[in-house]
Amino acid sequence: MNYATELKKFATSQSIYSGVRISLAIVIPSIILAHFGLLKEYFLFPLATSFVGLTDQPGPFIRRRNALALSIISFFIVAAIASLVKSFAPLIYLEIVVFGMFFSLLGVYGQRLAGVGGLSLVVLAIFIDGHLTGGNIFKSLLTFLAGSVLYLLIFLVVSKIQPYKLAGQMIGENYLELANYLNLKSKFYLENPDFEGLQKQIIAQQVRIKNLQEETRETVFKTRKIVNESTTTSRLLMLMFLNSIDLHEKLMTSESDYKKIQESFGKTGFLNHVGEYLSKLSEELANIGIALQSGIKAKPIYRIDPELDELYDRYFDLRNQKLSPETLENFMIMRLILVRINNISDELKTIYKVFMDGNRLAKSLSSGLDVEKFVTNNEKPNLKxxxxxxxxxxxxxxxxxxxxxxxxxxxxxxxxxxxxxxxxxxxxxxxxxxxxxxxxxxxxxxxxxxxxxxxxxxxxxxxxxxxxxxxxxxxxxxxxxxxxxxxxxxxxxxxxxxxxxxxxxxxxxxxxxxxxxxxxxxxxxxxxxxxxxxxxxxxVLPVWEHTQNIELMKNSAKSNLAYFETVMKTFTENKNEVEQYKLMRKNAVIDLANLSDNFQRMISDPKNQQKSLENVHQFVITGHLITAYIASLSQYSKSADQYPEIDFENWNTKISAELQSVFLILDKKELHDSIIDKSTITPEDSVDHLLERRKREISDNEIFNIRDQNRITHLTELKNLTEILDLIYDVANEQRKVAEKISPINLSEKS
Known part of the structure; x- marks a missing residue:
């Protein structure tokens, strides 16, 4: 672990920034009061400031401001009522019931209001017996109100001075989490990797990335200054966030059969160099994230191009030594892994270019997206x-x-x-x-x-x-x-x-x-x-995590089907709908992360409530693989008409039927014969014929020492496409079998 980097991450994060802001808002008034010997008398002033500060969660300015205003009103009402009834035991128990039910139910409107509700109950606890109010209730309440208002004023001033600070820090945090994700991926290429342990960490990291992306999406897309204003800063922040989402997809497309790769290349020593290079790229991502959090321009840590050239040279040397008809397909897989690494490297170079030449790029930037569609709709506060x-x-x-x-x-x-x-x-x-x-x-x-x-x-x-x-x-x-x-x-x-x-x-x-x-x-x-x-x-009326599994599985299966169908339209109908594709990608990632998160919580439930644990775990893993493989497939969508050798129509029918079967089984609906028949269709590809011809050429010593990093043979692309389609089908088939093992009745019953 690089402790200097970790310290920089923490020191520039929104967490420490928020912590310093709240602490100074509490301490400075406390010092002034202490100087005049009034701190003990007016202790409720800084206490109120801390409570209101704790409700200030990251998000758009308007939502933060409204939540702070609501918290001030709620806190004052709770404090006033609690102070007035503190001497009447029956009324105290009544107020606990009323306030306990009301404020904990605010969670139906999202985490922001849930936070306001929770802190309102903390205020109730503080005032319930009058321990801190003293003899003059009116004076104590005004002091508490004044302390609450102080934080709102500080928030308004800081937001005016630094309108883009929070968005920059949150976008930077996205890059830091992507760096952690890539670092985990790099470990698959090192010696003796713990495949199962790393896969669990990858899934957990996906959950963190999803949660952070959702928070950042709301902050960026719901902040008028960023969406509507044409300033350089606002456009660059939008560009950097959209780049982080696309980069996340590129990292997902690097999903491979790591066990097979280790079996094929583990003894050559080449994979260690791949892992080390990916680790360096993760450091570059962390460097970009820290720069965004700090509000400064990032400069590369390593010379990426020479490092990548050296990695390719090692690959070409190994290929010239080991290539044979038997190893051809292994080298094709490794060649495509290097292509993905090359794409990630290019993305990093583009991001650094944005830092260096951001003003010019910002003038021409347009996301081209209806951003409202990409923000999760929270329930609006209405009585119904x-x-x-x-x-x-x-x-x-x-x-x-x-x-x-x-x-x-x-x-x-x-x-x-x-x-x-x-x-x-x-x-x-x-x-x-x-x-x-x-x-x-x-x-x-x-x-x-x-x-x-x-x-x-x-x-x-x-x-x-x-x-x-x-x-x-x-x-x-x-x-x-x-x-x-x-x-x-x-x-x-x-x-x-x-x-x-x-x-x-x-x-x-x-x-x-x-x-x-x-x-x-x-x-x-x-x-x-x-x-x-x-x-x-x-x-008391516990809600066990297993009761949520079926619904979350259905959501994940449904969104993966929609994601796959959207990608396949580019191959079967030549439709390249960028906004629709990104929307389906977002939904697939979110639903998969929700299911993964629920499974992680289920592990902590009592043993007797961990229903079908192994099957649910397998469903989560297959869901992760399906989403990753669809992302890999989408990388070819821009040139869909260049692969006439692949029967995309039948592949689409075959895989869609399998993905649809998963959803129907979980939804307790009967599979029609037509769906079963569609899933058994055999696509009429000609790729295997081309592959056999190339193997014969290699047998005849027709090996070309071409060291062009950007050259990918048509056959390599064809082979990769058919492998991806085959992998999606195989994993979807495995997921269907898992769904058949899971009893919807047992998982959905309330216990």
């Missing part, structure tokens, strides 16, 4: 959608019941005098922070929060016990706060670790010498909250 989810069939409604029950139990436990709980609201905050609609996610976050809390409490206790230097403690406080907010999304355990440290520091500043009580309460309350969250998630 909200009411429609008041049903046990709704996973959001079941989650609302679970979190409400957990809050009621948690609050009841916090009022038990014999436990001697000094900070009861920590139990409720722990429940809100841990509980998620999926049991597996709740279980995972529970463990991460427990580890982070215990280790953070121990670290803070040791620090406060041995250190009295105010400058050192304040520096640790500020650094811990920044790292907490920066890591909250990706590294939850570390975020909790640093959160615990800065909470200890904050309580020590407000009430010095009270560290023993804080230590005990923090550990005890986290343990109680975690136990309640875990038990309720397991026992």
């Amino acid at each position: 959608v909200f009411i429609a989810n008041f049903s046990l069939k709704s996973s959001h409604f079941r989650h609302s019941i679970r979190i409400t029950v957990a809050l009621l139990i948690g609050y009841f436990i916090s009022k038990l005098d014999f436990l001697g709980i000094g900070h009861s609201y920590w139990i409720l905050i722990t429940i809100v922070a841990i509980m998620r609609p999926a049991y597996s996610t709740t279980k995972h976050r529970n463990l991460l929060r427990l580890y982070g809390t215990v280790l953070g409490a121990i670290a803070a206790y040791i620090l406060l016990y041995f250190t009295e230097n105010g400058t050192v403690l304040f520096s640790v406080f500020l650094l811990s706060m920044i790292l907490c907010f920066a890591l909250l999304k990706e590294k939850y355990a570390w975020a909790v670790f640093f959160m615990t440290i800065y909470i200890f520091m904050a309580f020590n500043m407000l009430n010095p010498g009270n560290v023993n009580l804080v230590f005990k309460d923090r550990i005890l309350d986290t343990a109680i909250g975690g136990a309640v969250a875990f038990l309720v998630s397991y026992l």
Whole structure:
């Protein structure tokens, strides 16, 4: 691992940028208040700023602004009602029910409002017993409101000063994830690769790329300054994002039968050079990503052309030594792998050219796409959608019941005098922070929060016990706060670790010498909250991941069929519809990633809820391969009329029938004889005849030492096309058999 590069990635990321912004918004007012001796009296001011800052998720300016405004209103209403009824026990339990159900149901409108709802429940926990409000409720509420508004003002100012900053950072993050993806691919070419382990990592990385692409798509395509304005910066950002999506497809087309490649070339040593070159390309991608995050121009790390020339020379030398009728097809496969590597290299050179000559390119840039079609439509906040989810069939409604029950139990436990709980609201905050609609996610976050809390409490206790230097403690406080907010999304355990440290520091500043009580309460309350969250998630209307599998499989099968048919139109009808193709590609990648993500969560469910685990895993793998092979097929679509030797009509009929069968089986529909007959058609290709003729030529010593990197023989292209079509059919056939093994009744039953 290159630690310098990793540090640059983190230091220039939107996470650290957001963490610094929120932390400074909290700390600067705190320093001013502390200077005048008012921090303890007005502690709710910076606390409110932190809560509103946590709801600020990446996205278009308007959606972020509206979510922040909504959070301010929600927080104030919750704080006011909680403060007014804090002395009436029956009303407290009633408000937990009302607020618990309402705010957790906001998740039906997407992650942004789910975040607002979750933080609203945290505000409820803070104000529920009046621990922090003091005697003057009106003054406390105004202080809390003022702190909330402060963050909104900071957001508006920063957005005005740096309107493109977030988009640049998110696009840069796309390139960084693509770099990780390519680095994983490079390991298939090294000695003794762990094929199964790497394949699992590839699928998990696909999920990360999909999620990030969706967030970036929304930010870029829904930001008016980028879509509508004709500034150089806006056009270049659009160009770089579209390039990242096309590059992702090029990386997907590099999918090969790695076991066969290792068997053919593993002992020659050549594959190590391929892996090393791909690793260098991944470093270049990371370099581009860091530059985009930093807002600077990227310069190449390596001299790509000489490195690529050297790799080709090694290939040509090996071919001249080892080429025979028996190895011809292996060398054809390797030749095409090098072509794909060449394409990726060209793409990188183009991106660097954009950095160097961006102004001229920006003037002529037009995406040519209806960007609205490429943005996921979230449910708009309307009452009908909200009411429609008041049903046990709704996973959001079941989650609302679970979190409400957990809050009621948690609050009841916090009022038990014999436990001697000094900070009861920590139990409720722990429940809100841990509980998620999926049991597996709740279980995972529970463990991460427990580890982070215990280790953070121990670290803070040791620090406060041995250190009295105010400058050192304040520096640790500020650094811990920044790292907490920066890591909250990706590294939850570390975020909790640093959160615990800065909470200890904050309580020590407000009430010095009270560290023993804080230590005990923090550990005890986290343990109680975690136990309640875990038990309720397991026992109260749980939603197991296996119940989602059939629907997600159907979506993936359907979108792969649509993706394949769109690509095949270029071969059978000479239709090259770029926008339709990119839309189908997007849908296929998203649906595959959703299925993969659900499978990963299913692994964390109890053993008795992991229904047909092996079959679902096999379906995910075959889905990944089908999508990758279709992407490989699409690379030839621009010259579809140049391959009369291939029977595209029958291949289209044969593969479409197999892909359609997968969907029909999962949809519990009978396969008609016509579909079965279509899937058994034999295409009338003449490629094998040409291949045999070339083998005879090689037997007669007709081997040409032509070292042209750009020269691909027609036969090599034909052979690759038929192999891709054959692979798509074989994998689709395997996926159909997997679908037949899976019982839709067992997988869809609610338990």
